[in-house]
Each structure stands twice: as structure tokens, then as C-alpha cells.
Amino acid sequence: MASLLLSHFMNVEARNSALCYLSYRPAAELLEFAQQLAEDAIQYGVEIFIMVDDNNFNVSAINASSNVRLLQISREKCLRHNYHKAINTGGTWQYITSWDKALLYFCALNQNYSFVWFLEEDVFIPSVQAFRSLHELYSNTTDLIVPRHELNLIGSDGLWLWIMASGKFLPPWACSMANAVGFSRRMLIAMDQFVQWLGEVPFHEFFFNTLAVQLNFTIVTPTELNTIEYAKVFFYKDIREQPNNMWHPIKDFPKGKKWRTSLVNETSQHNNTFDLTNLEMLCHGNQTMTSIKQHLKDLFVRFEISKSNFSSNVRRLWRQRFSDLAEECQKRNVSKEIISFVIKLADHAYKLPEPPVPELVRIKSANHIRLEREINEMKQAIYQFSSNSSAVTELRKQATDLIKKLTVEIRQEIVEEEKLRKFN
Template sequence: MLTNARSRNVKSYMKALEPTVDDSTGDQFMKNLLKHDRTNVEALNSALCYLSYRPAPELLEFAQELAQDALHYGVEIFIMVDDNNFNISAVNVSPNVRLLQIPREESSRHNYQKAISSGGIACTWLYITSWDKALFYFCALNRNYSFVWFLEEDVFIPNVQAFRSLHELYANTSDLIVPRHGLNLDGSDGLWRWAMASGKFIPPWACSMANAVGFSRRMLIAMDQFVQWFGEVPFHEFFFNTLAVQLNFTIVTPTELSTIEYAKVFYYEDVRKQPNNMWHPIKDFPKGKLWRKSLINETLNHNHTFTLTEVEMLCHESQNMRNIEQHLEDLFIRFEINKSNLSSNVRRLWRQRFSDLAEECQKRNVSQEIVSFLIKLVDHIYKLPERM
């Protein structure tokens, strides 16, 4: 429950947010946030922070692989360790990976608390977690990074190139990178936890799974200012998206994050078909390590080449294909395996090419299966920002 004083403050904030004749943007608080220079989001010095209770050996090993590869493109690797009884100084890890610990009291004293708490007595243990501490660290303590990724420890990345490709493709042009972007325009409670947004924001609200998220510096600044104003971190699954919507920030939902789920069982065959995706939850760390080795062996032993010409020929050879469905499935798998090898510029160019091909195929009355396939490739090669 909010105190009476807090309730009055929130009501005043919400009232100020309502449009007036002289000020269509309303809220002075949001206007103050917008005063900051928010045009330069180029990710020159970036960071990735794993959120962990106690890092498993497999997580530490892969973090070191990421850190070694990331030296080539300017991303530093961190692990926020939630358990302050865990002796991080005893961990034998590369100096390129930094393990962090922050006392719960320090995080709480600076209002970084309740980021993943959905309320209720049963959730008191969630009042301060590695989420709160990592937000505190990168929003307030260490502002040296223009883009920061937060990944929960059970987010599985199949290989270092998958992360590099995703980062280079979107971090320079985005404020918030999330798996989804669900909008609630009218403030109805619905089936999700929308009631938790009431008293913090007026509609529109927005939400997403938040197991893998990327933030620009201006997004981190805005979150810090909101947290200091409100006194705690609103529930993260609506806080990030809603704040970005209300500040008109750039939100992207890459297809590489479409396999971030709440509770779904994934198999090696799923990962093999989309090795550039991030996967959640994969809590069996030894199995994840085994999958990475299997993917490397498969790459060495099988030819999964993919060319743009193969896609371009779809508009001309569709009538000669006996099994279009199987052909398109095979083509999509090879596309997914190879797309991380393409530069960001090429991927943006191919998006337009795929879109043009879909239009051309429609004019030629090519089968709807092929047209739908081309439309699918458009977003899978490069996803445009979300719209309100």
C-alpha cells in the first residue's frame, strides 16, 4: 500500500500528466526527463550484466568466452551476484569478467527495491534482488556505458556470435530492446498484472517479459530519475516498456528474443534451427554447455550455406517445386543459421529486398506460402522499432 502522502503525490503526478489546452504533453516530471540530450544513443562503450544468485561454473566459463570476443567490439562483461555470502574473490575468472556485489541495505537506501516483486507477503524475499542491484549499479553508480544489457542467468545464448550480431544490429539505434511489447491503451485490468501499473502511470501502459533486456544510457537516466521520484522500482515487466512509451523512446523487439518464454521446455533441435536466438528458461547449465559444443561440431561437419539468390528465385520457380513446404522450412533453417554472419548494413538492405520480393511475388500470383515466407523473413533479418 502507498502512504497517504505518496498517494497524493501520485495523484498529482497523474493529474499533471493529463493534457491541457496550453500543454499537450502535460506532466512536468516527464518534461524534465525529456530535457536531457536523448539523440545520441550510439553504443561505443557498452556492457552486458548477468543477473545471478550464485554464478554456476558454466555461466562463468561462457561469460569469459563472451568477454574475450567482446574485446573486439567494445562490450564489457559483468555478473551481479545476489548472494553477499558468496566469496567472489575466491572465483578464478578472467579479469575481463567483473563480479559485483552490493549490500541489500545500500540498494534499498537509494530506492532500488521491488523491481521483480509482484506484491504480497509471499514476495518479501523478492524486495531486493540482483535486478535491483544491477539497476542501481548501471543507473546511478557506473554511468560509463552508453548501452547496457541485463540477462538473467538462465537465459541461454548458443554462441558468442549470436550476441555480437544482436548487439551490433540494434544497440546503436535503440533505447529499449525487449522480447515483446504488449500495449494497454485504456488502462483496463485484463488478465495480466496491469493493476500494478495503476498509481504509477496513467495509460497507455505496456509490458514484456524481461529476462533479457537492453537499455540505452538515456533510458537508464530516465529510470533512475523515476525511481528517485517514486521511491522504488515499479514491477519491471511493465516499468521498462511503459516508461519508454511515455517518453516516446525507441523500442525494438528482435525476433532473436522471441524464444524468451516464462515456462517452456526447449530441446536441442529447437536451438539448432535458430542458433542466433536467446532462449529462456534453460536452467540446466551443463546441458547448455553440451549444446554449444554440439552446435560447433555441426557447423564443422555440415554445409548450411544460404544465398540471397535462393530467395530471389522463389518468385520464378514456385510452380516447379513439388514440396514447397519442406523447401521453405529447409531454407528458413539455413537462413537462421547464417544470418549472424551478415553485417548490420547488409541485414538492413536485405530487409528491403525481402519486402520487395514479397510484393513482386504477390503481383505474379505466386503461392501464398511463399509470400508469407518472404514476409516472415522481413522481420527475421531486421526488426523495425515498435509503434504506439
């Protein structure tokens, strides 16, 4: 099925990148930081937007710089373009939020950006430098940047919200928290094409990862996003130890502003150098075990504070140096704790893309091939229509039913092939 889509995503060209905050009504502190981002981002080609969900909110009354663009899109326009239900977890109501509006805008209405970030308004970025470092490190080589990448290889729908993926995607499925996400232009194009055949936006926490997996796109889960949580309390101590991370949820905007000011004052006092001397000493066994844990923590914090000052190329070189050191430590039979720490530093310097998912079914049954062909034909038929007529609604229903049938077939094939492997 991926082959039906892939030909549309080659040689995609666009200009600058963009960052879009998703907000119901933007707070003054959000507007202020968005302006700071916009001023800094001029030098590296990122434009700043805020999608305002409340269409009764008077954006013209906001004293915002021309560098920050406030957007509003009507509910009717979203429905007309099939953009609804992106964060709906059940029911038939055509649920529309700033997620649907931002996806519509950057997938279909404004295609001038090579890479686009979506950030919910309660995602805290400690500094403009933290965002710049993350963007420059990954945006040129990645299709999807997400906090996590959890696979559901056989499409098991008994846990979490996986039942919502049934009839929309064949296995494998994948999911992530999605409060801070980055998309390449070809990923945005692929999402729009998927929305047009389905008639709605699938639930965002499995939509992005699953589509990227099935198209064999590049997925990265940077360590800077590992503090994107569903519900967790963070303190200033956490932020100052990892000042280049994004943090969610932080809904106290005045507190976030205060933290940024404190970080600026502290940063001016930091020694932003980092070398391997101390780590090499550990690898050569020149430390007692009682001092190692605190020593490792101090090294980690020092690297986390320093790394945004390194260029993208230097970050990649640090990964290689850490990887080489981990290999040397293994040869010397150094403790697993130290080796794990060095490998952790390698990921914090530069996170490699997620490995591709191997083909689940090597020998397809005749029924599998028939269902796959019928699904592709059904989708092609849907793409021929320019409006949501009753005929399109019926075609979508038939395609959904076929996907469910093929999912069952794939699960059975996976079980049979696993039995055969064990037998052999």
C-alpha cells in the same frame, strides 16, 4: 508528462557497452561462458559483469578472469537509493534481488556505458558470435530491446498484473517478458529518474516498455528473442535450427555447455552462403504446393544458420531484398503462405522498431489539464528532496492518487472521442 523528462535525455555520451548476468550464485558453466564472451567482446567494446545476489557468497574465492567482473551490492544500499521491488508481484515487503542491484549499478552508480544488456542466468546464448551479431545490429540505434511489446492502450487493469501499474503510469501501458533486455544510456537515466520520484522500481515486465512508450523512445523486439519463454522445454534440435537466438529457460548449465560444443563442431561443416534464387523460383510459381512447406522450412533454417556471419549493413540489405521480393510476389498473386514467409524472413534479417503510439486524447478536458499540471508539480517537488523523509512519502502518495484520477479521466475521454468518431 513526458516533456518533464525528455530534456534530460538529449546528447547522452558514454563509452563502451556492457552485459550483466543476473545470478544468485554463478555456476561454473556461467563463469566459463562469461569469460568466452569477455574475450570475444574486447574487439567490439563490451564489458562483462555478473551481479551476484547472495551477499554471503565469497566472490574472491572465484577463479574468474579480470575480464569478468563479479559485483555485490548490499540490501541497505538498494533501499537507500530506492531500488527495490523490481520483480515483486505483490505485498508491501521491500523485495530486493539481483534485478534491483543491477539496475541501481548501471542506472546510478556506474554511468560509463552507452548500452547495457541484462540477462538472467538461465538465458542460454548458443555462441559468442550470436551475442555479437545481435548487439552490433541493434545497440547503436535502439533505446530498449525486449522479447515482446504488448500494448494496453487505455490502462485496463482487470487482467494479468496490470493493477500494479495503476498509480504509477498514465495510459498507455505496455509489457514484455524481461529475462533478456537491452537499455540505452538515456533509457537507464530515464529509469533512474522515475525510480527517484516513485521511491521504488515498478514491476519490470511493464516498467521498461511503458516508460519507453511514454518517452517515445525506440523499441525493438528482435526475432532472436522470440524464444524467451516463461516455461517451455527446448531441445538441441531447436537450438541448431536457430543458433543465433537467446533461449529461456535453460537451467541445465552442463547441458548448455554440451550444446555449445556440438554447435561449434557442426558450424565448421556449414555452407554459410544464402541467395534469393530458390525464393525467386517460388515467387515465379516454379514449385508444386506439396513441396513448398518443407522447402520453406529448409530455407528458413539455412538463413537462420547463416545470418550471424553477415555484417549489420548486410542484414539490413537482406531485409530490403526480402521486402522487395514480397512486394513482387504480391503483384504476381503468389500464395499468401509464400508472401508471409518472405515477410517473416525480412523481420529475421532485421527487425524494424515498434511503431509509436498515437496520442490517445486529442482534446483534453479542463480537469485533465489541471490534474496533469498538479502531477508534474508534485514530481518536481519530490525531486527537490535528497532523502526519503515523511514529506517525500506524502508527496509520493498524493502523486499516485492524482495519477489514478487522471487515468480514469483519460479512459472517459477516449470513450467520448471514439463515440464522436463513430458519429461523424
